[in-house]
Amino acid sequence: MTRSVCILVPRYTSVGTESVWDPATESRFADELKQHGDGWDVSATEDRPDAVQQTDVVLLLSDAPSAWMRDLLEPAREHLMKRTILLQCQRPPNMLNDLEEHHVAGGVAAVRLLHWQSHPEKDTGYGLAGLHAIVKRLGATCASPPFASRNYCIFAGPNAHSLTASLAAYISALMSESKTV
Amino acid sequence: MTAARGLWSPVEVNVLSDDKKQQVLVLGRLGWTLRRIEETTGIRRETASKYLKAAGVSVRSPRARSRPKPASEEGVSPRVSPRGTPEQAVRRTHSVNYAETELVQSGHEIINVTISGGQKSSFSNMLDFYEKSGFRTPTEHDAILKRYDIRRDDIVLLEL
Numbered sequence: 001m002t003r004s005v006c007i008l009v010p011r012y013t014s015v016g017t018e019s020v021w022d023p024a025t026e027s028r029f030a031d032e033l034k035q036h037g038d039g040w041d042v043s044a045t046e047d048r049p050d051a052v053q054q055t056d057v058v059l060l061l062s063d064a065p066s067a068w069m070r071d072l073l074e075p076a077r078e079h080l081m082k083r084t085i086l087l088q089c090q091r092p093p094n095m096l097n098d099l100e101e102h103h104v105a106g107g108v109a110a111v112r113l114l115h116w117q118s119h120p121e122k123d124t125g126y127g128l129a130g131l132h133a134i135v136k137r138l139g140a141t142c143a144s145p146p147f148a149s150r151n152y153c154i155f156a157g158p159n160a161h162s163l164t165a166s167l168a169a170y171i172s173a174l175m176s177e178s179k180t181v
Numbered sequence: 182m183t184a185a186r187g188l189w190s191p192v193e194v195n196v197l198s199d200d201k202k203q204q205v206l207v208l209g210r211l212g213w214t215l216r217r218i219e220e221t222t223g224i225r226r227e228t229a230s231k232y233l234k235a236a237g238v239s240v241r242s243p244r245a246r247s248r249p250k251p252a253s254e255e256g257v258s259p260r261v262s263p264r265g266t267p268e269q270a271v272r273r274t275h276s277v278n279y280a281e282t283e284l285v286q287s288g289h290e291i292i293n294v295t296i297s298g299g300q301k302s303s304f305s306n307m308l309d310f311y312e313k314s315g316f317r318t319p320t321e322h323d324a325i326l327k328r329y330d331i332r333r334d335d336i337v338l339l340e341l
Contacts, residue, residue: 092310112314119315126313147310154310 003040003175005033006055007087008047010062021061025117029164036160036168056178057171058084063095063110065102078103083178085167087113092129096149099129105174106130106152108163116163125160129153130170138173202232209233305333 007030009021021029026044034042045051049068052058058080060066069080081103089095089107099107112127135142135155142153157166201224208218215226222229233239308322326333 115314115316122315124313124315126315127310143309144306147306156313 003038003056004054005037005040005042005057005059005171006052007042007044007059008051008061008066009044011046032162032164033168036165038172052080056083056175057105059087060084061087063088063090063098065104081105083174085171089129092154093146095129096147096152099152100149106134106170108167112163123162124156125162125166126156127163128155128157128166128170130155134170134173134177137177138169205229205232206236206238209238303333304331304335308333
């Protein structure tokens with residue numbers, strides 16, 4: 001069965017656009033994830049409740065769950081948060097506090113994503129924040145405090161040389177974990 | 182016969198435009214030194230100082246940047262963080278606002294270093310994320326830290 005990853009991009013609001021990605025960047029990110037992923041179906045779409053129904057992992061271009069996510073009733077909300085990775089977090093180590101608050105699957109700082117976007121030649125696999133258990137499953141090493149909190153830590157995917165490669169490795173480990181639960 | 186110009190004609194009065202004035206005030210509030218404001222905006226230190234003082238913004242002299250003596254040398258008893266952790270391990274503390282350094286001005290924000298509380302960490306640890314992520318090489322960071330007289334093993338406190 002093909003697993004799917006959905007990138008949710010905030011589009012337009014009554015006060016203007018929220019999206020920080022142009023279509024080319026969106027496409028590049030999705031292509032790179034697909035390239036490093038395990039035959040996943042990777043799509044990017046507007047952040048709407050109906051976009052994630054059949055999705056295994058959600059990548060949300062925001063520093064916090066969307067309003068519609070927060071309004072979900074339990075256990076639907078918890079289930080969605082467990083497979084959601086935030087892509088526009090505060091800079092570390094502050095981002096770890098937000099992850100702890102929202103109980104999501106992981107996060108990428110906005111500044112880190114911007115670096116991937118603007119300096120692909122200098123990119124490395126370091127800088128994601130993930131759950132200790134998943135990072136351990138991945139065989140990666142957690143950073144020490146303050147870049148590690150109770151449940152999350154900054155890490156690099158083993159043998160990953162870019163943000164998207166590292167993210168793909170983490171998503172694979174996350175999918176494996178959810179299968180075993 | 183030409184008319185005499187008044188002593189305070191617009192030509193002779195050095196008045197900053199609102200934009201320039203705002204720029205000076207913002208930079209002053211960020212803790213920039215007058216020298217740096219002058220270098221960046223082209224507005225003379227004396228003029229910037231006048232506007233900052235009028236706005237009630239304390240002006241930093243370059244001496245304010247100088248490295249504080251270690252607490253032990255100053256005979257200061259160890260500070261205690263809000264979390265109750267004695268800070269005897271803090272060899273040096275920095276009141277420097279790191280956000281104004283070149284690390285930030287080049288678009289690579291590092292951290293707002295503060296001594297007002299929070300967790301303790303060394304600069305080395307703070308820079309680790311940015312170096313491993315490819316923002317800057319350790320050599321590049323070392324050159325900047327050297328200019329600011331900051332050592333990698335100096336301890337900073339983070340407001341989280």
